[in-house]
Amino acid sequence: MRTVVDLTHCQGYAQCVFLAPKVFQLHGEEGLLYAPAVPDDQAERVRQAAAACPVQAILLGEEVSVDGR
Amino acid sequence: MAGDLRDGRIVIIGASLAGLRAAEALREEGFTGSLTVVGDEPHPPYDRPPLSKQVLLGLVAADSTGLPMRRDPDAEWRLGVRATGLDPLGKRVLLADGESVPYDRVLITTGTRARPWPKAEEAALDGVFTLRTREDAGGLAERLAAGPRRVLVIGGGFTGSEIASACRERGLDVTVAERGPAPLVGALGGTLSKLAAVMQRNHGVDLRTGVTVTTLRGDGSGRFSGAELSDGSRVEADVCVVALGAVRNVEWLADSGLAAGPRGIACDAGCRAFNMYGIVTDDIFVAGDVSRFPHPLFGYQMLSLEHWGNAVEQAEVAAHNMVNPGPLRRPHLALPTFWSTQFGLNIKSVGVPTFSDHVVIAQGSLEARRLAMVYGYQGRVTAAVTVDMAKSLDYYRHLIETAAPFPPPPGAADRAIAADIPVPSDVPDPKGLSHGPTVALTGYLPDRRLTVVQPRG
Ligand SMILES: Cc1cc2nc3c(=O)[nH]c(=O)nc-3n(C[C@H](O)[C@H](O)[C@H](O)COP(=O)(O)OP(=O)(O)OC[C@H]3O[C@@H](n4cnc5c(N)ncnc54)[C@H](O)[C@@H]3O)c2cc1C
Ligand code: SF4
Numbered sequence: 453m454r455t456v457v458d459l460t461h462c463q464g465y466a467q468c469v470f471l472a473p474k475v476f477q478l479h480g481e482e483g484l485l486y487a488p489a490v491p492d493d494q495a496e497r498v499r500q501a502a503a504a505c506p507v508q509a510i511l512l513g514e515e516v517s518v519d520g521r
Numbered sequence: 522m523a524g525d526l527r528d529g530r531i532v533i534i535g536a537s538l539a540g541l542r543a544a545e546a547l548r549e550e551g552f553t554g555s556l557t558v559v560g561d562e563p564h565p566p567y568d569r570p571p572l573s574k575q576v577l578l579g580l581v582a583a584d585s586t587g588l589p590m591r592r593d594p595d596a597e598w599r600l601g602v603r604a605t606g607l608d609p610l611g612k613r614v615l616l617a618d619g620e621s622v623p624y625d626r627v628l629i630t631t632g633t634r635a636r637p638w639p640k641a642e643e644a645a646l647d648g649v650f651t652l653r654t655r656e657d658a659g660g661l662a663e664r665l666a667a668g669p670r671r672v673l674v675i676g677g678g679f680t681g682s683e684i685a686s687a688c689r690e691r692g693l694d695v696t697v698a699e700r701g702p703a704p705l706v707g708a709l710g711g712t713l714s715k716l717a718a719v720m721q722r723n724h725g726v727d728l729r730t731g732v733t734v735t736t737l738r739g740d741g742s743g744r745f746s747g748a749e750l751s752d753g754s755r756v757e758a759d760v761c762v763v764a765l766g767a768v769r770n771v772e773w774l775a776d777s778g779l780a781a782g783p784r785g786i787a788c789d790a791g792c793r794a795f796n797m798y799g800i801v802t803d804d805i806f807v808a809g810d811v812s813r814f815p816h817p818l819f820g821y822q823m824l825s826l827e828h829w830g831n832a833v834e835q836a837e838v839a840a841h842n843m844v845n846p847g848p849l850r851r852p853h854l855a856l857p858t859f860w861s862t863q864f865g866l867n868i869k870s871v872g873v874p875t876f877s878d879h880v881v882i883a884q885g886s887l888e889a890r891r892l893a894m895v896y897g898y899q900g901r902v903t904a905a906v907t908v909d910m911a912k913s914l915d916y917y918r919h920l921i922e923t924a925a926p927f928p929p930p931p932g933a934a935d936r937a938i939a940a941d942i943p944v945p946s947d948v949p950d951p952k953g954l955s956h957g958p959t960v961a962l963t964g965y966l967p968d969r970r971l972t973v974v975q976p977r978g
Contacts, residue, residue: 454589456568460830460858463911464867480865481891481909485575488568489585513589516541516565518598 453490462509468501529554534604535630536560539809539832544594546840556596561603572658577687583659607777632810633767643737648745649761669759676955677704681764686863696727701954711947720864785813790852792839808835830858872904872921877946897927
């Protein structure tokens with residue numbers, strides 16, 4: 453699973469940091485850094501974080517897989 | 522009529538953020554025809570902002586920033602192949618491998634590339650980098666991890682400043698050389714650029730302003746070893762990052778008859794490309810960093826933005842308009858919004874700070890390193906920048922959208938409004954900067970210089 457945070461909308465509420473600290477980290481007071489490639493054992497926590505984000509800035513999904521066509 | 526538009530052949534050129542978001546949105550809008558996405562990079566769409574942040578800090582790998590799909594757009598991905606031309610009459614996209622792809626409607630999302638160091642032999646020295654792609658970031662992160670003596674960053678724009686920030690955080694010595702008076706001055710104007718300069722110096726950056734790098738030197742065996750500056754000084758370094766701004770990927774459209782130039786491809790508010798006579802096309806659309814579009818809140822200036830959020834929003838509007846008939850089409854009116862994290866600070870901007878004559882600090886202070894700066898043009902609010910005050914941004918967004926008077930009235934009682942007086946915004950002529958502006962006004966303003974387009978050949 454991959455994640456991308458829409459940092460134009462993120463307001464640094466840090467709910468995601470509480471729920472999935474291995475993936476989301478605050479850098480300074482409100483700058484958010486995250487790991488775009490979500491480890492399997494963190495997937496559930498990241499789903500919870502996405503649901504909890506007050507501005508719905510966390511997007512989850514699979515990467516495009518190219519079938520070689 | 523609408524039924525027709527939901528069917529047919531759509532081709533997207535450029536497989537990155539705007540291309541992916543448009544592909545998804547086309548399906549969400551009910552497009553059932555065939556969809557082809559052509560991209561010259563060999564990778565599926567990936568995200569670039571982490572490349573100058575998490576990746577350079579060594580927190581995540583350069584090849585791990587693949588973008589998630591919101592839904593599978595059921596597209597044919599032709600990756601690793603460059604589009605070399607567009608035949609608007611025959612309605613075909615020409616590809617580098619000799620094939621061509623027919624279309625009914627086409628979307629151009631070819632974005633930008635890093636402006637290279639102008640002297641090719643010097644740029645080819647081992648240890649000289651630019652930063653735009655996954656490969657650039659991977660190579661640079663590897664060099665930083667190896668612990669170079671010093672890193673030289675040429676250009677104090679957002680990318681250059683973020684690179685310098687990452688270097689300092691890794692404990693590396695870094696020199697930033699900027700031709701303008703301070704870092705970020707092209708994007709944020711005089712007052713905040715002074716804060717940026719103080720921040721860099723406080724974090725131990727060797728910041729040199731008002732200078733240009735004249736020569737990159739090698740050690741005799743092809744490795745970068747240092748640079749000469751216009752003030753006669755020298756910088757000894759093992760790694761050099763050229764952060765001179767971006768170049769629009771429009772050369773492949775030279776024979777297409779489209780209004781494509783150094784500031785991008787001109788399009789209308791509905792993302793439809795103009796041809797070189799200023800006549801709007803109806804089957805060629807543009808979105809993302811490569812576009813140049815009019816915005817009513819900024820005097821219908823044509824804006825060229827290098828903003829993640831703009832690529833997303835414009836791609837969605839373009840997709841909507843590609844599958845809907847005239848009266849149902851939407852304008853792309855989203856306010857430009859940008860963020861950057863550097864030296865532990867979160868800088869966010871809304872509106873167009875360069876479209877300003879005065880600024881005022883509305884909340885917080887420079888000393889506190891926490892503030893909201895409001896920008897005005899001819900008595901109306903046109904932009905705001907927050908430093909570690911992201912939650913206030915929506916308030917200012919509203920002021921901009923409603924063309925509120927500048928200076929803004931004291932805000933709601935819960936806001937500690939700093940009683941400050943407006944000062945000139947000091948937005949310099951971009952010609953005097955090393956870093957290209959990430960927001961460019963490219964239309965007519967009597968008190969601003971214009972881009973002069975030199976016809977080729
Ligand atoms: C290091 C870095 C840090 C950034 N940080 C921030 C940030 O903090 N905040 C922010 O708002 N924005 C940031 N950005 C900007 C943001 O990444 C861009 O606005 C965004 O990538 C634009 O997406 P796009 O799809 O329009 O263009 P691009 O991402 O440039 O994609 C264009 C794609 O088209 C391909 N292409 C070009 N020509 C052709 C051709 N002829 N045929 C086929 N394919 C072609 C290119 O190779 C590329 O893959 C950053 C950018 C970089 C490089
Ligand atoms: S929960 Fe949402 S708003 Fe808060 S820091 Fe995370 S992404 Fe940003």
